[in-house]
Amino acid sequence: MITLSKKIEGFIGKMVSRETDPINQARVRMLFYLLVAYAVFGLTLMFAYFYNYQFLKLIRASTIFFFSSLFIVFMYYANVWRALSHAVLILMTLLGAWGNLLIFVHGINAATLQYIWMASALGFFMKGPRWGWFYSTLNSLPVIIDVAFTDKDYFLLKVAPEVVVKPVYVYVLLFDFFLITFLHYFFFKAYSKNINNLTQTKNELKETNLKLNDTIQSVNELSNARMEFLSTMSHELRTPLNGVIGLTNALIAQSPRKDQEETLSVLRFSAENLLHLINDILDLNKLDSEKMELEYVPFNLNQLIKNIYASIKIKAVEKHIDIQLHLPEELHDKYLYGDPTRLTQVLLNLLNNAIKFTEKGIVSISCEILNQTNDKVKIRFLVEDTGIGIEENQQEKVFEAFVQASPSISRHYGGTGLGLSIVKKVLALYNTTITLESKPSEGTRLTFDIEFPYTTVLLVPSYILPEAVLTGLSNLKVLVVEDNAVNVLVMKKTLEQQNIKPDIAENGKIALDKVTSNNYDIVFMDLFMPEMDGYETTKKIRELADKTKSSVPIIALTATVNDKVINEVLSVGMDGYIAKPFRPEDLFGQLRKVMGR
Structure with a gap:
């Protein structure tokens, strides 16, 4: 029995699984059970009517059995339950209320009323309010016609009604009552189950939201604690670094011997690298917590990039790399409004990477004006190198924090993988993105565009005097x-x-x-x-x-x-x-x- 039940459920499950809406799943099950019931009902009536020589009703029973069986096959092999539900309702209307009025009963009896109730309920359950009203009206018309017309010859076909066999009639009434009850029970059960599921889902969602709020609060507290920790660690690390870098600079300024100068330079370089790492971690933390804002101050882009070029050129010369600079003459007299500190950070990160991953060849930085109006200029920044390049499937990853293209690169070249992540986040503050084009062993090309407000006249505060004048x-x-x-x-x-x-x-x-x-x-x-x-x-x-x-x-x-x-x-x-x-x-x-x- 259990095995048979599983097989039936597997048979029905194939049809139900095509629908995701619980109400539609219930409708599929209801239609299937209805067709199976009518197939059995039609088959038993065929034997009863054949035995009693009621050939008109035998035709109706045969029609019910045939179409019920055919519709079951259609439902199983194709997702056509919506069309089949219309077909079932039309057959119920024609063979039930209208058939009894015009052919089988020549009036309205208890069975006819059952057909009307069944078709009306099925119309609402299967097709919704609009079609429910349509089929209810269509099935109610025979009652209205029977009551309204006294001369039944006016509309009845010239077919004599057949004799009602009491046992068969009782069987039909019982079946119809059962089916009407079943339709209401089944749909109400499916409806209640759906409502319970929705209520349960709502409660689970509410509980999840409460947990999520608690989690968000915990994350915020953790983030604040992290910020506080990093701020404290920054202070504790910067204080000894101030001593190392400051005293190193003081010693270098005292004209040391050549061997001492080399040692002091290495010491300063190492300390400044450590300071750069600390700054990167703090900047990344600020960017992640969305607490960093861009400044809006005037600066000369030509001078800024020339300073960056001068500071980075030493590293390039040490590696015997040719570093090139290309700036448009039109930028010479323009003062852009933006954040020169963050722009310097972006360009230095890109250039440091380019030099680090280039063993021989060229590293270049250039700018070009894409568009210019009376008060705004859009500039494209370009950093190129002939270095090791990046595999295509790794190009998106290099912009993630603490990620490098491969473990071998990390081992060979060092670094934390923070540089490009910071670049991406800073450029996002400028409402722009960086574009990377790279081929392994051929090099990398990085570009980004920024639009700046600008002026050609800059009022310089009186206290900022040329360095040559400042003596004493x-x-x-x-x-x-x-x-x-x-x-x-x-x-x-x-x-x-x-x-x-x-x-x-x-x-x-x-x-x-x-x-x-x-x-x-x-x-x-x-x-x-x-x-x-x-x-x-x-x-x-x-x-x-x-x-x-x-x-x-x-x-x-x-x-x-x-x-x-x-x-x-x-x-x-x-x-x-x-x-x-x-x-x-x-x-x-x-x-x-x-x-x-």
């Missing part, structure tokens, strides 16, 4: 507020290059006393110190009654550089900041601004 830095009176002995030594050694002997304050409280007692031209202020931090010290200096002392330029010295710190630095009244580790030119640039004033 040694006359400046400088206060360094710093609690770290290594950083103090770095500041002293760096300022001594310009014959400046700074005053030192180990904390903010001492610094406030010194500023109150002396007139300084500039104060370099560390942010995190015992007794009184840099923020509080700056506030108190700005509150001094002596306007000369209270307006002294204060430059923050910080190993933690992010938007929050920068905003806090400016909000308490500082004039700018220098990130540790700093380059000597960064420090001297601030001194030149003071001289310019």
Whole structure:
């Protein structure tokens, strides 16, 4: 019995599986069960009517059996249940209500009413409201006609009704009642099941959303913790690096022997590489958390790229690679508005990669103007090399964080795989994308387009004077507020290059006393110190009654550089900041601004 049930379910399952809507699946099952019932019903009536010599009803029973069997075959081999449901309803209408009125009964009896109810219910269940009304109306007409017309000869066919055999009539009534009940039960059961499934799905979805909200909150907390950790680690790593790079620069400036100079250069190169890696990780973290915004300042693109070219040329020469630069003359007098720092970061990443993965040949950087209006210019940047190239199936992956084209490349060339990921994310802030064309052993071509607002007239602040004019830095009176002995030594050694002997304050409280007692031209202020931090010290200096002392330029010295710190630095009244580790030119640039004033 169980085996037979499985076979029947497998037979029905093939037809049901063609539908994804639960209601339509229920309709397929209902139609199949109905056809099977009518096939059995028609077959039994054929024997009964043949035995009682009721040939008209035998024809109807044979028709029911034939079409029910045929429709079952059609349903199994083709997904035509929608058309078959119409056919079944039409046959029920013709052979049921209308057949009884015109041929078999010449009126309306209990069986006729059953046919009407059955066809009406099936019309709504199988075909929906519109067809349900149509078939209900079509099957109700015989009742209206029978009641409305008293002279039945007016519409009846000239066929005498057959004698009703009571056992057969009882069988027909019982079958019709059963079928009507079954249709309502089956469809209501399918409907209830669907509603329960929807309710269960809704509850599961609600529960999933609650879990998702909890997960999002946990992820946000984890992300904030990661940001805090990276910020702390950045400060802790930058502080010793400031000592290494600063003292290395100071030693190089003291005219060391040739062998010492080579050693110091390697030391500075290694420290700066480590600093570059730290900056990349922090930048990637900011980009991932969508906390990075582009600046909007004027800059000269020609000069910017020439500076990038000059800084990168040393690496190319060391590898005996020819590095080329091509810039359009039209950009010479244009000042673009954008973020020169981020653009430099993008180009340096691309050029560093090009040089790293090129053993011989050429690396080139070029720009061309694609489109220009009175106030905007669209520029295409192009970096090409004749290096190892990238396999086509790896070209998308190289823009993912911590991913390189293959493990062998990582082992041979080193690196973290952060560069191109940062490039992609920074360019997304410019609403542009990078295009990569590459062939293994032939080289790589990278292009991207950016549209900049521009001007040809730039007002330069009066305090930014030509370097040749700025002399006498040694006359400046400088206060360094710093609690770290290594950083103090770095500041002293760096300022001594310009014959400046700074005053030192180990904390903010001492610094406030010194500023109150002396007139300084500039104060370099560390942010995190015992007794009184840099923020509080700056506030108190700005509150001094002596306007000369209270307006002294204060430059923050910080190993933690992010938007929050920068905003806090400016909000308490500082004039700018220098990130540790700093380059000597960064420090001297601030001194030149003071001289310019």
